Amino acid sequence: MEDYTLPFWVYLLVVTVLVGGALKKVLASHLLAPPLLLGASVLGGAPLLLMVLLVLLVLMVLLYCRSHPLADLPSHGKAVLITGCDSGFGQATARRLDSLGFQVFATVLDLNSSGAKDLQRSCSSLLTLLRVDITQQSHVQQALTKVQSLLGPRGLWALVNNAGVCVNFGDAELSLMSNFRGCMEVNFFGTLSVTKSFLPLLRLSRGRIVNISSPAGDQPFPCLAAYGASKAALNLLTSTLRHELEPWGVQVCTVLPSSFRTGQSSNSEYWEQQHQRLLQDLPPALLQDYGEDYVTETKDLFKSHASRADPDLRPVIETIVRALLAPRPRPRYFAGPGIGLMYFISSYLPDNLSSRFLQKVFVKKTLLPRALRKESGIHLRINNNNNNNEEEKKGEEEKLK
Structure with a gap:
């Protein structure tokens, strides 16, 4: 599958949730036309059914557009x-x-x-x-x-x-x-x-x-x-x-x-x-x-x-x-x-x-600026993942004094 497949399905899920939530709020409001309110009361579970149908319709339209893209324009002469x-x-x-x-x-x-x-x-x-x-x-x-x-x-x-x-x-x-x-x-x-x-x-x-x-x-x-x-x-x-x-x-x-x-x-x-x-x-x-x-x-x-x-x-x-x-x-x-x-x-x-995500995928700084190291009183690597031996640590601390 192409690289954007996963994000597409994630976006699709988000759209479905948002549309469903919005429809639920609309159906629960008092601003609907009397015929719709009457139909909902008669059918009982109609509001939920309408919400499900609308979500399915959104899914069908998106999937159809994705599987039936329009033909590309011709390139010759451009x-x-x-x-x-x-x-x-x-x-x-x-x-x-x-x-x-x-x-x-x-x-x-x-x-x-x-x-x-x-x-x-x-x-x-x-x-x-x-x-x-x-x-x-x-x-x-x-x-x-x-x-x-x-x-x-x-x-x-x-x-x-x-x-x-x-x-x-x-x-x-x-x-x-x-x-x-x-x-x-x-x-x-x-x-x-x-x-x-x-x-x-x-x-x-x-x-x-x-x-x-x-x-x-x-x-x-x-x-x-x-x-x-x-x-x-x-x-x-x-x-x-x-x-x-x-x-x-x-x-x-x-x-x-x-x-x-x-x-x-x-x-x-x-x-x-x-x-x-x-x-x-x-x-x-x-x-x-x-x-x-x-x-x-x-x-x-x-x-x-x-x-x-x-x-x-x-x-x-x-x-x-x-x-x-x-x-x-x-x-x-x-x-x-x-x-x-x-x-x-x-x-x-x-x-x-x-x-945090950006810091993980891009430059992962480990050193603090020197002035901040002085303030803290220790030689600091941000992740404290320093494998230096004790003599090296002492030497670094002496340099900072």
Whole structure:
């Protein structure tokens, strides 16, 4: 079964309970029409029977829709612009859409990069590479002019906003302001710039927008404040555009991937460079309060998490294809294992349980900041699962004095 099967049945159960409970309250109220009250009194068990029948009807409709999906729209003749195709989701999506017969416009930062050359070699003549830094309005405008000249009177069927960066790891207090600005500049303002520029072409074709976001924009993942804040802004923008563009016939979707190995995530040198830059730029007093070992542990946890990420990008790519070709696309798509379950937990369980769940599935900090260790008077690992011998413990305590 597919990864989202379990969450689907969980959601189905929740819907059934809510509908049943609501109907029970309605039937128990004094606002019903006299004929219904009369019928209920005559039939005795009618209210319960009506509730059961309504629940069964809901189940039948949902199961029918699930087992009889509408046929996908044809892909041939449709033009799609995809940002951030140097590597990762963007590059794989460009290759996949090209194989389906789309006319693909793929933006890259460097036309001479290995990723750009790989796309040129492996794709058809329908694919066009465009050099675009989405944070530069002049680049975006040049791309728009190029796309318009190639499409002629035709509109652009879809825009896939994939380009994004995650330039930080660590507590919000430790994250540099340049990291917050860098994430917002690419993930939010860059995406907004591309979207606004190409909307006239999308409105012309009554097409759609697919934004690749992240669960970090909805969930408080530890040590991802800068990235999560930029994706939260993107998620709200996407929801707003969905309502505003509905009269134009332009449909807007969000794709929320789970953990996949893309970009610099598997590059060990990248993590080390980010770590060294952070240590150099932090104010000495702040570094003293947190401790270099605390910062180093965070870096090691991120590297470990990235090394376990799924290298198979197909779940995300096929989700993007569904969002592009579905006659009635969903507002949100979960791509990859565990995402539906995570959103269910965050939506229906208490906040403290949801937070614990996030800490279990993401970076599992064991060290407390150094200042807190001093206050407690002991060398503290949060889980107290330290196997150091007594001599090592004494040595650490001496260092803290």
